[in-house]
Amino acid sequence: MxxxxxxxxxxxxxxxxxxxxxxxxxxxxxxxxxxxxxxxxxxxxxxxxxxxxxxxxxxxxxxxxxxxxxxxxxxxxxxxxxxxxxxxFSHIRYDVVNTAYASYWTEIVTQWLEEGKAQPDIFELLYTALEMVDDGFIRTEVISLLFQIRFMRLSGFSPGLDQCDACCTGIEAIDSARLWFDFKAGRVVCPQCKGNMPGSQEPAGPFGGRAQGCWVSKGTLKQLSWINTVEMARADRIKFSPIAIKEGEILLESFIPFHIGRHFNSLNFLYKMRSEI
Ligand SMILES: [Zn+2]
The missing domain is CATH 2.40.50.140 (Nucleic acid-binding proteins)
Incomplete structure (x- = not known):
């Protein structure tokens, strides 16, 4: 304290x-x-x-x-x-899926923040995310991506999504539709550098090797970078494809618990709700 x-x-x-x-x-x-x-x-x-x-x-x-x-x-x-x-925020509490998402965000905040240390930007982020869910204009899945990536940036652990962590090539110049995101480093690596790394021969399937990282398409990386920096007032312009939402969820919902170093009970609840939709 x-x-x-x-x-x-x-x-x-x-x-x-x-x-x-x-x-x-x-x-x-x-x-x-x-x-x-x-x-x-x-x-x-x-x-x-x-x-x-x-x-x-x-x-x-x-x-x-x-x-x-x-x-x-x-x-x-x-x-x-x-x-x-x-x-x-009655539209959150009376909707079990919205409740599952809000529970996950509040668990991140509860676990991560030090007690008694003012962080008004994180207060504003959580407030805005809850307000957006309550308004219902943007899909809660997308608001969740926005909340998670911005929370990590405000906490000083922004994932590196713009270039290969090993050869520093920008993702636009990398001749591959997918890149490897390493949960521990919090950075993307191009397939060539990934192949050269010792002991990393996971299959290049869409979601292969989830324990240490995941394959993510370039389009998803670009959209995640965009929502990390766009003004909140423009967030209603966010358009995510179902694939980008899925990949973004896998990346962030694996990276954050990996980084914080604990298991989130609220994520189990969220997975259960998703499987029943
Ligand atoms: Zn590389």
Whole structure:
């Protein structure tokens, strides 16, 4: 925690990432806040006090929250004093597939971010992604690609998709429809350099060798690069082919857990939902 506990009470906008029941009446809630990054707070009597905590404090909802640092025991948790619901994103919560995607994004944020370190650009990214899903103009699969690649860039781990990591040839100049994306390096490699690497003789199938990397077509790489840098206001122009969506999902949903170094429960749920569509 990098909080200065002398800074007094505070209020900020916050996205509800996670809530856990504590005893019969209380909740421990993890928020991503605009001003103070990820915080974990105690909501006393949350299950009874409708007046102090408007709305049902649902997952993914955006609230304006008021908090107080503990006065006596300085190691105790921050107290949540009051919340005012700003956006409940009902189109997400009443749709099981949208819920699966939003759960995956919030798990990434919960696992990756350090507590108490303000990252307003990540707050804005998650807020915008949830808003886009709630609006329903862009396919949630595409919003998920946009969220993941931009999250990695803001975290300083942007995947390298523009040139071969070994020979530095730009992907436009590489005479092959597909390139290898290495999960560990987070970079693409052209087929020739890939063939020259020791011990890397995976078949050049479309999704071969998923454990260490995957083959991705150039068109998908170009589209992923584009959504990484395009202004969010222009995101409604994004057009992804079904193949590009599939390849983008395999690349990012493998790269991120590989990079963060853990398994995501929310991804199993997402895979299950996809298989039932
Ligand atoms: Zn190369």
């Amino acid at each position: 990098v909080f200065d506990k002398n800074m007094g009470d505070f209020s900020t906008d916050a996205i509800l990432l996670r809530k856990v029941e504590y005893g019969d009446h209380d909740l421990i809630i993890t928020f991503l806040t605009r001003d103070k990054g990820k915080i974990c707070v105690m909501a006393k009597n949350a299950k009874k006090s409708v007046r102090r905590f408007s709305g049902a404090m649902d997952l993914f909802s955006v609230n304006h929250i008021q908090c107080a640092f503990p006065k006596k025991n300085r190691d105790a948790m921050i107290n949540l004093c009051q919340t005012v619901l700003e956006n409940g």
